[in-house]
Amino acid sequence: MEWAAAQHAVAVNLSLGDTATDGTDPVSTALNRITAQTGTLFVVAAGNEGGPTGNGVDGTVESPGSADAAFTVGSSTKRDTLSDFSSQGPRLGDDAVKPDLVAPGEDIIGARADGTNMDTPTPNPRYEQASGTSMATPHVTGAVALLAQAHPTWKAADFKQALTSSTHGLKNLTAFQQGSGRLDVVRALTQKVYATSGAANLGLFAWPHAGTTTARQVTYRNDGDEPVTLKLALDVYGPGGKPAPAGILSLGATTLTVPAHGTATATVTGRTTKAQVGRFGGGVVATAGTTTVRTAVGLFAEPARHTLTITGLNHEGRPAAGTLLTVFGPRTGIQQEVKLGPDGTVRLRLPEDDYDIVGLDDSLAKTDSSGTTTGPRTLLTATGVRTDQDRSVTLDGRTAGKVGARTDHRDATAISTTATVELDPVRGDGVYALTVVAGRKATLYATPTAQATGHRVTYAASTTLTGADAGHAYRYSLRTSHNGGVPAGTYPVVHNRQLATVHATYASQGGRRAVAVRSDEPSTSDYQMPFIPTLRTTLPSRVTEYYSPGLTWTHTLDLFGSTQSLPDGSLPDHDTTTAVRRYQAGHTYRTDWNRAPVGPAVYSPTREGNDLHLDLAPYAAAGTGQQSDESYATGEMDGEVVLSSGGRVIDRSSPFLVDITTPTAGKRRYTLTAHTTRTADWTALGTRSSVTWGFTSARPRGSASSVLPLLTVRAGGTVDLTDAAPAGRAFRLPLTVRRPAGAERTPVTRLTLQVSYDDGRTWKTVHVTRHGTTADALLHHPGHAGYASLRIAAADKAGNTVNQTVIRAYRIATAH
Numbered sequence: 001m002e003w004a005a006a007q008h009a010v011a012v013n014l015s016l017g018d019t020a021t022d023g024t025d026p027v028s029t030a031l032n033r034i035t036a037q038t039g040t041l042f043v044v045a046a047g048n049e050g051g052p053t054g055n056g057v058d059g060t061v062e063s064p065g066s067a068d069a070a071f072t073v074g075s076s077t078k079r080d081t082l083s084d085f086s087s088q089g090p091r092l093g094d095d096a097v098k099p100d101l102v103a104p105g106e107d108i109i110g111a112r113a114d115g116t117n118m119d120t121p122t123p124n125p126r127y128e129q130a131s132g133t134s135m136a137t138p139h140v141t142g143a144v145a146l147l148a149q150a151h152p153t154w155k156a157a158d159f160k161q162a163l164t165s166s167t168h169g170l171k172n173l174t175a176f177q178q179g180s181g182r183l184d185v186v187r188a189l190t191q192k193v194y195a196t197s198g199a200a201n202l203g204l205f206a207w208p209h210a211g212t213t214t215a216r217q218v219t220y221r222n223d224g225d226e227p228v229t230l231k232l233a234l235d236v237y238g239p240g241g242k243p244a245p246a247g248i249l250s251l252g253a254t255t256l257t258v259p260a261h262g263t264a265t266a267t268v269t270g271r272t273t274k275a276q277v278g279r280f281g282g283g284v285v286a287t288a289g290t291t292t293v294r295t296a297v298g299l300f301a302e303p304a305r306h307t308l309t310i311t312g313l314n315h316e317g318r319p320a321a322g323t324l325l326t327v328f329g330p331r332t333g334i335q336q337e338v339k340l341g342p343d344g345t346v347r348l349r350l351p352e353d354d355y356d357i358v359g360l361d362d363s364l365a366k367t368d369s370s371g372t373t374t375g376p377r378t379l380l381t382a383t384g385v386r387t388d389q390d391r392s393v394t395l396d397g398r399t400a401g402k403v404g405a406r407t408d409h410r411d412a413t414a415i416s417t418t419a420t421v422e423l424d425p426v427r428g429d430g431v432y433a434l435t436v437v438a439g440r441k442a443t444l445y446a447t448p449t450a451q452a453t454g455h456r457v458t459y460a461a462s463t464t465l466t467g468a469d470a471g472h473a474y475r476y477s478l479r480t481s482h483n484g485g486v487p488a489g490t491y492p493v494v495h496n497r498q499l500a501t502v503h504a505t506y507a508s509q510g511g512r513r514a515v516a517v518r519s520d521e522p523s524t525s526d527y528q529m530p531f532i533p534t535l536r537t538t539l540p541s542r543v544t545e546y547y548s549p550g551l552t553w554t555h556t557l558d559l560f561g562s563t564q565s566l567p568d569g570s571l572p573d574h575d576t577t578t579a580v581r582r583y584q585a586g587h588t589y590r591t592d593w594n595r596a597p598v599g600p601a602v603y604s605p606t607r608e609g610n611d612l613h614l615d616l617a618p619y620a621a622a623g624t625g626q627q628s629d630e631s632y633a634t635g636e637m638d639g640e641v642v643l644s645s646g647g648r649v650i651d652r653s654s655p656f657l658v659d660i661t662t663p664t665a666g667k668r669r670y671t672l673t674a675h676t677t678r679t680a681d682w683t684a685l686g687t688r689s690s691v692t693w694g695f696t697s698a699r700p701r702g703s704a705s706s707v708l709p710l711l712t713v714r715a716g717g718t719v720d721l722t723d724a725a726p727a728g729r730a731f732r733l734p735l736t737v738r739r740p741a742g743a744e745r746t747p748v749t750r751l752t753l754q755v756s757y758d759d760g761r762t763w764k765t766v767h768v769t770r771h772g773t774t775a776d777a778l779l780h781h782p783g784h785a786g787y788a789s790l791r792i793a794a795a796d797k798a799g800n801t802v803n804q805t806v807i808r809a810y811r812i813a814t815a816h
Contacts (some may be wrong), residue, residue: 001031005038011144011159014044014070015134017062019337022093028067035069039155043141044070045133046099047087051177052279058336059089059176061098066091071144071160072098075105075136076182082173086133089176090279095300097199097281100160101167101179105136143185150189157196161221165194165293172241175199175281175296187292192224193258195295200284202270202299206349209301210274215252218284218295219265222258228288229257232266236282236297244280248272249297251284270299277303305349308385309392312340314363315376315445317398319344323380325359325395328423328432330455335432350387356457357382358421358434361397365442372441379403379419379436379446383457383485400445401490403438404463405478407546408496412465412476415440418530421486424456433527449485459486462522462530473541477520479548481528499546500583506557507594507621507723508539509683510811515560516594523552534558539594540721549585554578557593561636561681573636573680576629577621595622596723596810597715597733597790598686600674603627605708605740607697612643612660612708618676619686619806622716631656639676645669667698669799672710685723685787685808688760694801707742711802713751713792714738715809724813728783735768735775737794746797753777754791760807763791786812 004012021028031042047062065072065087075083083106089098112118112128119130144159151158166188167181180199200216222228232251236244252267268284281298308327312320323340332353338346361378368374380395403419422433438444449457458481465476478494506516516537524530537543537557547553560574583589601620606613618637620628630637639655645668651660655676662670672693678686693710700706716734717725725731737748751770754763768775779788787808795801 001034001042005034005040009040010148011041011043011141013138013141014042014064015137017045017047017065019062020047020049020058020060020087020092021063021066023063023066023068023091024093025063025066027064028070031064031067032069035156041144041156041159042070043137043144044072045137046072046074048085048132049087050085051088058334059091059098060087061089061091062087066098069156071140071163072100072179073133073137073140074099074102074178075131075133076102076170076178077106078104080168080170080182082170082177083131085131086177090298090300094201095204096201097175097179097296097298099179100164100199100296101140101181101183102170103136103139103183105133106131108135110135140183143183143188146185147188161194161196161198162188164198164296166191167294169235169283169285169294172237173282174237174279175283175298176279180283180294180296191291191293193220193222193228193230193286193288193291193293195219195286195293196221196263197295199296199298200268202297205270205272205299205301207302207305208274209272211271213269213271214299215267215269216297217265217267219263220256220258220286220293221263222260225260227257227259228291229255230286230288230293231255233285233287234282235285236280238280239278244282245276248276248280249299256286268297272299272301276301302349303351305351306387307347307390308350308355308387309345309347310338310340310357311345311392311394312359312361312380313344313394313396313398314361315378315397315400316364318363320361320363320380320395320397323359323361323363325357325380326432326434328356328358329353330356330423330426333425333428333430335430352386352388354454355385355387356423356452357385357393357395358423360434360436368441372439374441376443376445377436377438379421379434379444379486381421381447381449381486383449383452395447397445397447400447401488403444403446403461403490405465405476405492405494407465407476407494409467409469409474412467412474413440414463414465415535416464416531416533417444418462419444419446419490420460420528420530422458422460422525422527426455431527435530437531446486446490448488451484456483457485458483458528460524460528460530461490464520464533464535466535472544474544474546475535476546477522477548477553479522479530479551496546498585500549500585501588502545502547502583503588503590504543504545505592505595505721506537506539506541506543507592507596507719507721509594509596509685509723511561511680511682511684513561514539514682515563517558517560519556520547521554521556522548547583549583552580552582554580559594559682571632573633575633575680575682577623577626578629579623579626581625592623593621594723596685596719597622597717597788597806598809599715599790599806600689600691600712600804601628601714602710602712602740605710606705607700607708608705610662610665610699612658612662614658614708614710616641616655616658616674618655618674618689618691619678622714633678633680636680637676637678639674641672641674644671644673665699667696669694669696685810686806688807689805691802691804694799696799707740709743709798709800710740711794711796711800712738713794713802713804715790715792717810719810722811722813724811725781725788727781727785727812727814729781731779731781733777733779735777735792737773737796744798748773748794748796750793750795751775752793755779756789756791757782757786757812759787760789760805781812783814785814788812
């Protein structure tokens with residue numbers, strides 16, 4: 001905004017917005033300042049949040065459209081009605097009229113920037129169709145440009161007065177919905193009489209408001225050479241678009257003469273009874289011949305409300321100044337964000353409900369030079385604060401308990417702690433949740449609450465701790481939850497016997513440079529998702545891991561050759577392996593990560609219509625229940641997947657997230673071949689692979705999908721933590737034929753193996769002893785270090801076949 005004003009811009013289009021505010025936020029304040037200093041008019045989108053918030057009262061006009069000086073624009077349809085999505089007033093805080101006017105913003109076709117696709121394509125690719133107050137705002141900015149040609153000396157206030165005065169009123173709408181009306185640029189260019197006083201903001205009529213009276217003056221300016229006599233009338237409505245009750249708004253006169261090149265003033269008055277509740281207003285309409293001048297007028301007659309005074313104290317008992325809180329009404333649907341003042345207090349008017357309050361106090365926290373938060377962070381909470389009368393509540397950070405856990409390893413270090421409070425309404429889906437995170441250098445606290453009744457309040461906490469005992473690494477991933485609010489005991493003692501113990505090994509595949517990153521995500525609701533820390537893991541290593549039982553955990557291992565981000569900010573190429581586990585308390589488990597032999601794996605091979613989909617991992621590690629995703633390694637791996645039938649190529653795809661189409665619906669024999677090569681710094685294994693599948697498939701009926709019966713064969717064997725088997729010795733290699741879930745289980749009829757110790761230049765056939773879908777082979781490794789490559793073929797009784805080759809499936813190492 002400062003830059004544009006410095007370029008002497010007459011008007012600046014701001015098709016943007018943030019949250020609804022009272023117009024005193026930093027951006028709105030800056031807008032007011034820049035306009036006062038330069039005369040530049042900022043035309044701002046009102047927002048696309050629709051009507052009032054859950055209490056049916058508070059407006060949704062967003063910053064910086066909430067600024068006094070902003071020319072705030074809502075959206076109308078091509079039928080001259082209000083767009084459903086258009087944000088409405090009153091403005092938060094003083095209940096002033098916003099938006100200032102509306103303009104066409106629904107199904108608008110405009111020029112499309114190359115390389116973008118914002119909304120709906122049009123037949124002409126140079127254009128696109130979109131809806132929003134962001135599409136209405138440029139119409140108004142364009143109108144300002146036209147007026148600026150006619151009036152080169154005008155400033156922001158002049159344009160705003162002319163355009164709001166000349167609007168076309170939309171029926172059954174208050175000023176809080178349409179401002180003064182819909183933009184009419186022709187009228188703005190031709191008529192000489194304007195209202196210069198802006199909207200007649202009668203503001204808030206606080207409960208109980210029987211007999212409350214407020215008046216505002218409307219000033220008219222006549223730029224013509226002759227006096228003009230205006231007829232004054234009201235076009236005003238109330239809740240539901242019904243005509244406003246008689247007497248709630250009135251004019252001091254029905255005619256007014258405005259002298260040539262002069263001004264004249266009329267008065268509009270608001271007067272309410274206790275029974276009149278809601279938003280009332282519309283326009284003061286002044287007419288004279290072809291001249292029509294509209295001025296927005298509005299008042300908000302408050303429903304039954306009481307004052308809630310909230311005081312926040314930090315962990316040391318001092319005012320928690322500046323802390324943002326959310327006040328949540330489980331029955332009213334209110335979710336109102338407020339900020340504690342310099343004295344740690346805020347007051348707000350609320351209808352009756354049992355309110356929950358939640359927020360984060362960071363008044364004692366600091367941020368170091370690296371951007372890391374240090375010191376105490378306090379989750380301030382309260383539940384069930386009833387507003388059947390004026391109330392006061394204190395959120396006292398001195399009562400807050402530390403969040404986390406103490407374990408049998410007393411020297412364990414918490415590297416990440418997360419706490420979430422989820423608030424559910426009595427009905428509907430207006431859930432609110434606040435999640436707070438403390439890293440290694442910060443400490444998280446939470447104030448306990450009373451037990452919530454009548455609706456669901458859930459507290460959940462996650463803690464990740466690490467350490468080493470006699471050189472052996474360990475890790476805790478803990479998760480607790482509590483229904484009814486924040487409990488008093490947020491720092492429990494957790495013993496190893498109460499947890500699941502996992503003895504994990506992390507093998508190295510012998511690359512030049514390997515960075516292993518682990519994460520563990522517990523199953524939660526969408527609103528209770530914790531921050532998931534990523535943990536550097538040494539390769540090779542052994543780690544004892546402890547997990548909270550009774551949850552489904554998603555474990556992830558990412559393997560990088562570099563941690564340097566790409567130019568676009570995205571992660572460098574890497575291989576991702578995930579495993580989903582559920583554990584029982586007191587049980588011990590074992591898991592191997594990054595273990596050889598590597599080989600092909602197929603996930604979710606399906607056919608929908610004539611489209612074939614599958615996720616292919618040509619070099620998946622051998623861990624049980626793990627799924628490898630190599631789609632993030634597009635710079636490390638190259639290759640192609642080809643679908644053919646009867647010797648004729650049908651379609652081709654990249655090896656990442658294979659999508660292939662066949663033109664034939666009938667039952668047919670297909671061949672699917674995948675050839676890939678890989679060069680990755682984090683691994684020396686799996687440099688080249690080839691897989692060829694033979695199968696029969698037909699189009700599924702209707703919209704159903706079918707499983708493609710693609711076989712794979714997984715090789716096992718005991719290798720060390722460097723993924724090496726001993727040189728010069730016999731080596732047992734177990735084989736297992738795998739099918740996708742849902743595929744028909746027919747007997748395996750063939751399973752063969754060949755091995756190469758010179759990267760595939762020569763091959764030796766190895767005898768295989770088969771037992772159903774499994775088999776054993778005995779290899780005799782050469783006496784020197786190197787690699788073993790595997791070529792395996794299999795077939796089943798249904799005619800499904802696979803021939804797979806992996807160069808460098810595992811290492812061979814000599815004894816030290």
